[in-house]
Amino acid sequence: MRLTSLLHPYIIYFLDLLFPHLCLGCGAEGEFFCAECARTLTYVPPSCVVCRTLTVEGKRKKWGRTCTPCRKKSAISRFFSPLRYEDARVRKILHMLKYLRMREGAFTAAQFLSFSFSRFKISFPEEALLLPIPLAKSRERTRGFNQSACIAEEFMRISRSALTLRPDILLRVRATRSQVGLSQDARKANMKGAFQITKEDLVRGKIAILLDDVKTTGATLEEAAKTLRAAGAREVWAITVAH
Template structure:
């Protein structure tokens, strides 16, 4: 046992030394203003546009001046609810884009930190975290799943276990960028499967970078509930409106 603890201590120390050396050679700079010190400074964090209440109780769409949700009104959903701390605009959009497409994996830390802060004041029913998976072809091309990176950081910050590998994306669905709400739901219907009973009896919190219509999160929730999940909520960093 002492050998294992010693090895872990050495590995942790080496990891910290490596990170310190990288910080020395390549100082951390804010993705918003370029100021040295952190990947996202406090001042820029405060400029992120918050998604304010009232929002749809199910999909989290802003409901100001509305009685019926334009996104999910009248639809039968598998997802129990979706929440997002920020609007997908300005700096929030830039952060997601850089994390997702520019290989700036370190941005998963401030993104997860802000999501953890949101959960502190807006708790959601969850005893485990799970990232929305990407298809194996996309994984090979990009080299990483940005939502998995965020989930790992959030698991550490929120003290909730992460379930990995249970939810699988079966189809490499076409990009949803130019699709409407109904087209998005049809595009991802049946695209996911959960082949692991690790979620049975669990309250799962799905993690993703951005929510547009909630179609992907809903398709994931359907697969998880088929595998025995009791409840499935979604939490994304930002929400398109």
């Protein structure tokens, strides 16, 4: 058994004793992230994944649509990422989730998504697949879990979404070195061939929606989208909690 999975309940137990549900935003006692703080966060409307032009749903307009001039540069058709990573409160939640394995972090992130979807009138076609961005097996073993899969699970639990969650379709087949400090081109090269599709027949003709915690340059999302398109996905959309 892994050490991290052995420690996990105890870490949570002691954290609860030491920090009895203090809001990560303001420190108020009671909740992991209070409603007041959730209200004061900046929520960014859907935008083109390449040039960031805002694309709100309207008459004959589709939310988050990649605009025509940008289509050559991206395999992603629609994009949405409601929160700013530069907000320290958002960073805290995502760090908490990633490094302390706190289920509350995934729950809060899923709540942000769910809230933002209704705020910007974002809906999904029923037959679409929700695919969390996978970690390399070795990374998942060390960390003990995949934060994107946790967010996806929590989202499905609280939202009653008709999406089909399939964490088993998109696999990370190659461990990539850290993207930190790499240029845009080097990041792209670093990600090349990192993903593989296990069940191409399930992907063919479908809309696949990628889910990740944070988008930085987008090299990971683009590579995953390219892999899915090559496997026959009709469209690939991407959603991240923050950017």
